[in-house]
Amino acid sequence: MSESKFQFINTPSRLEQACIEISRCKVLCVDTEFHRESTYYPEFALLQIYGNSQCWIIDPIEISDLTPVWKIMANPEILKVFHAGRQDVEIVVKESGAMPLPLFDTQVAAALLGYGQQVGFGNLVQRITKQELAKGESFSDWKARPLREKQLEYAADDVIWLMPIYQHLKERLEALGRLSWLEEEQFTLCDPATYDMDEATVFWRVKGSNRLKGRQLAALRSLAAWREQQAQRNNIPRRRMIGDEQLIEIARRDKLTLEAMGRMRGVNTGFVNRHGDTILEVWQAGRDTPEESWPKLPARRHNSRGTDLRLEMLDTLVRLKAEEGEIASTILASKSDLSELASWGYRCKGEPPEVACLHGWRHELVGHDLLRLLRGEICLHLNPDTGMPVITEFSTTPSL
Structure with missing residues (x-):
């Protein structure tokens, strides 16, 4: 079934031949498989592409250089279609250094047509095409080789069925005059700055940051930037360095010592031994920031009569x-x-x-x-x- 439903590309020569065919498509449906449970950056495991009634499944583990396909993804004459494509686009940007523009996100388009704000792909396929997609490989280990036939078929379906979904949604958006709405909604998704983690503002993403103010927020800004740098350097999730709850607890302290840090719930002795002195320096540097440059929460409007x-x-x-x-x-x-x-x-x-x-x-x-x-x-x-x-x-x- 694999040869009729898709082409599995796992050698440079097959990739070169596939890219000749892929480059002839005006619209490409794209998806990726990856893991991110234990790393900061996504571990890229599979690239699926569909266009002109053909499906290609490309193995980035077996093929170290995907330059031919990345050139196609950057071609402004070819539309790239994703579903909930934020992390897929992030992978493309990280691997290729270029944005896959123009793009069309079917989850965003579906939201503008009454399907719900974050409708899943399988749900959307069932509602539009009445086709029930298999779910058995949702939690597959996509890094393991060789890949099983069922895994490849599951991966292929994610782009094969994306094409009729895209066509249906695009037609409805055009009929309702909402294509310009889609452009507005995709602005952040299509902005290269979205994929550049700004260490100076990452503290706003720390859960509980809205409970701090003034000097505490300045300390959190420094601490969160340090955590981001360490997580990137070691390619581990932020929470594996130190969790949000502990970061907030450290930032809100008026006094901080290694002993006090070691007594905090969720902060182990090993972390204090390795990073405690640095944490103290970063915390103090944040607190010493001049008041005029402290982060400021948006002004809250007070409830008034009625x-x-x-x-x-x-x-x-x-x-x-x-x-x-x-x-x-x-x-x-x-x-x-x-x-x-x-x-x-x-x-x-x-x-x-x-x-x-x-x-x-x-x-x-x-x-x-x-x-x-x-x-x-x-x-x-x-x-x-x-x-x-x-x-x-x-x-x-x-x-x-």
Whole structure:
């Protein structure tokens, strides 16, 4: 079955021949298999490509130089299709040094068409094509060689079925005039800066960083940057160096000693012996940072009179617009965005908060009306015939 369903490419000569055929495709469906449980960087184990009714499974363990295929992936004349492609793109960038642009992410596209914000590939295939994909190899060891036939068939399905999914979603986006929405939603995914870990800002990703402030945040910034460097150097997960909870505990301390560090839960003696002195230096350097350069949390808006009621009204409007547009309400506006707007809406003075729902296609679909609702230019009332909320200009008296 393997010869008819896919070509397995595990030698340089076969790769060279395959790339001649791959380069003729205008659209390529792409997926990777990798492991990341015990490393900082993903361990690249397999590359699957589908185009022009052909499937190629390329073995990056047996073939050390994939330059021919990376040149194709960087070709701006060829569209690359991924599903939930963040980590796949990261692998391509790391291995080739180039972004695989232009690209089309079917998970992002599906979210814009009402399939849910993070719909899985198998779920999407079943809903669109009624095909049930095999799940037996989900937790395969993709680094082990030789690969079994079932593994290869499973890997091939991930790109073979990606093509009809892409075609269906693209047609629907075009019919609804939402292709420009997809470009907006993919901005971060297509931005090379997304794949460059900025050590100066990585501390914001530490769970619990929003509980710190001032000098504590400055200490956390230094500690998180040090952890990132060490994790990269040793190619181990951040948590294997030191966990987020312990990093937060160290950062919030006003006084820190090796003895105190050794008594912290989750910090073992070996870690203190190896890195304790360095941790003290990094912690102190962060705390000694001038106050004007301390990190600052976004200003929080305080709940004002009627904030909860305004939030309910805003949420109702978003759900109404989501139903009209056949799109998930959480994609239109997050709860935190609506909370910001509800707080600002007490007096509606000054510029509205910088929230995603007031920009781009979201502003057109719902953001403009959210502001109008807060300013009293429109209102919501129940249609007596359907019992559903409807939007009415405030100057118009609803019919009863």
